[in-house]
Amino acid sequence: MNKVQYLKLMILSGVNNLHNYYPHIDKLNVFPVPDGDTGTNMNLTATNGYKAIENENFKSIGEELSAFARGLIMGARGNSGVIFSQIVKGFSKGMADAKDLSVQEWKKGFTEASNVAYTAVMNPVEGTILTVIRETAEGANKIPDNTDIKKFWTQVVKEANKSLDNTPNLLKQLKDVGVVDSGGYGLVKFLEGMNQYVQKGRPVQQKLKLEENNGGNLEMDLGGEPEFGYCTEAIVDLAKPFINNLKVSTIRDQLEKFNNKSMVVVIDDDILKVHTHALNPGEVLTYLQEFGDFRTLKIENMNLQADRQVKGWKESSDVKQERKLALPLATIAVVQSPEQKDYFEKELGVDIAIDGGGKMNPSTTDFIEAIAQVDAKTVYVMPNNSNVILTANQAAEEEKQSKIVVIPTKTIPQGVTAALSIDPDGTVATNTKNVTKALKNVVSFSIAQAAKDSLSDGVTIKNGQQMAIVDNKIVAAEDSVKDVFSKDLAKHINKDVEILTIFTGEDAKESDIDELKKFLDDNFSVEYEIVDGGQKVYSFIIGIE
The missing domain is CATH 1.25.40.340 (DhaL domain)
Structure with missing residues (x-):
């Protein structure tokens, strides 16, 4: 080795x-x-x-x-x-x-x-x-x-x-x-x-059952001037003028002027990472936005968190105490953009779509809060990304009231199919069986432009080429989107395919969308739906069923 x-x-x-x-x-x-x-x-x-x-x-x-x-x-x-x-x-x-x-x-x-x-x-x-x-x-x-x-x-x-x-x-x-x-x-x-x-010579294995922590752990005096307020965290994608020019001391000095505490500031190439405790998180975020676009944000009320730890109160105790589990069933899905969130909730009927952003990185807390909000006896969760499944499972372990069923969807198209396959009147066993069967018939096809020369999944890729990705695996790299349609997408559209659900990304060109429509109309008798997906990275995400 x-x-x-x-x-x-x-x-x-x-x-x-x-x-x-x-x-x-x-x-x-x-x-x-x-x-x-x-x-x-x-x-x-x-x-x-x-x-x-x-x-x-x-x-x-x-x-x-x-x-x-x-x-x-x-x-x-x-x-x-x-x-x-x-x-x-x-x-x-x-x-x-x-x-x-x-x-x-x-x-x-x-x-x-x-x-x-x-x-x-x-x-x-x-x-x-x-x-x-x-x-x-x-x-x-x-x-x-x-x-x-x-x-x-x-x-x-x-x-x-x-x-x-x-x-x-x-x-x-x-x-x-x-x-x-x-x-x-x-x-x-x-x-x-x-x-x-x-x-x-062998790694520690993760334990299946961990110690439970229900709060109320410490007996301590919270008098004096405790450092509470709002735990504020942000990752900023730095704008070009600030890359290699912005100094950590610049950020720290301003946060200190805001009377913030527990400041940790990190600059790593093109990102700025800030953790601070603030009484007014709004002014912190307004200031940080001067340096670029937010990649992630998190603001938590530390007073409520402290109540949970010291007094045994739940962080969202008011919500949890009022929960009635009135609904028999609810669904939660993770999406990549506000546009996808709108589609999943309004068109597919998902109760809550969590916008995980381009990186698809919702926290356990995001899931717990969504579960509390839907307040159902059984909640089906569709992570729609392989990297989110672990977080969803962790939330399922922590949730004590609703029964959580994590459907291990790894792509947005799989999430669409899963959402449409859940029967509100069906049992968990029946729904799990039906969804599992339906997912076997889904091909997740996406297109993204390569940012550098590389070798991935056995495919040689040149900077600027259009990558054809099937079920999260790169299968080809072509010189144009049109070539991806004719050489790669065509392989997956056969006589058994009934419908294509096409999510167009923020970088998708109108000419390419028109080309895709023409390609499908001229070559196949297949129904398709084009949705403004608004996602980053992928110009097209196509579910083939």
Whole structure:
């Protein structure tokens, strides 16, 4: 096994171990706000990071760590999630030129992990995840370079736990309630997972049943001046004038003028990632919008989150207490744009379509809130993207009132078919059987323009070519959209095909839409519906049934 694959399995083991402990980490969450979500945030961050490397082949250790770090940054949630992403970014920086996974290279990685993490936080507080990575790095650098790698990692984990155990002595909020820092605990569990792979040669497996956290974990005084308000997070796709020109200090200085707290600001190539606690999130968003377009936004009321953690109240307690489960059945689907949301809700009759944006990345909370809103005994959830299925399943595990049935739809066309196949009067077993059968007859065909030269799914692709994608797999690359229609789409339209549902993207040209109509009218006796899909990336998404 090469070193790059070995590292990927180390990372997987760390991610899985963090997942197994995230409910317990939530229980430890005290600082800076006792909102009970540090474990959840770190788990979602780590999971998103691993998705970015899971099915990719990398040429070097540095390249793989860089991709993992980028995935973490894009999915980073909460204070600890953003800091965790910066710790890994530090590893990728320190080990950028690593040829092997030697003790010497790991020591470089730990050093930069500490440096980058501290740089990202405006006012570093000791007794937190920052302390744990710094003291772990300091301990690692005292280990001789010629130490056996297994002994090195055993010592690293020992140093990490030693630092974690000392966090209550550095931070009064922790000592007052007798807990260690939750973010630091999460980092330690990640490192312990990596260590287990080094020692045993097999990754930690995710547990099927995890500890439950129903709130009411801590007895603490919330008097004084607690750091509440709104947890505000945003990823901004930087406009060209700001790429490589915008400074982290510029953003921090303005947020400080807004009297914000817990500021973590990250600039990574063409994106700006901000996490802050604000009393007026609106002014924060208005300011950030000056630098480009929002990719993702999240604003949460920390007072409600704190009530859940400290007093045992549910974050959406008012909604949950009033739920009657009056409806026998409801449906929820994830879509890529406001236009698709409109189509799914108004034309297909889906109760709630969650707009996951171009990246299709709704959070567990998005699902939980939608489930509470539909308030039905049975709720069918259509993720419509393979990367969203895990989040939907996690929401199903957390939901305690409605019965959640996650239909593992991986594309928008599959979601259309599933929505139309659900019988409001049918049982779960009958609907599951009917939908499963219907999905077998769906071909999801999409067209997207290549942004660079590459080799994917065995297909050689040149920058600017039009890629034909069938069921999420690239099958061909042509010089024009017209060629994709005649050479690739035509293969999937036979005498058994009854209808095509065509979602046009925001980049679809009118001339190409007209060409598609002419192509279908001249060559096939098939019914088709053209929908303004408004999606990014894909100029056409076509469901063939």
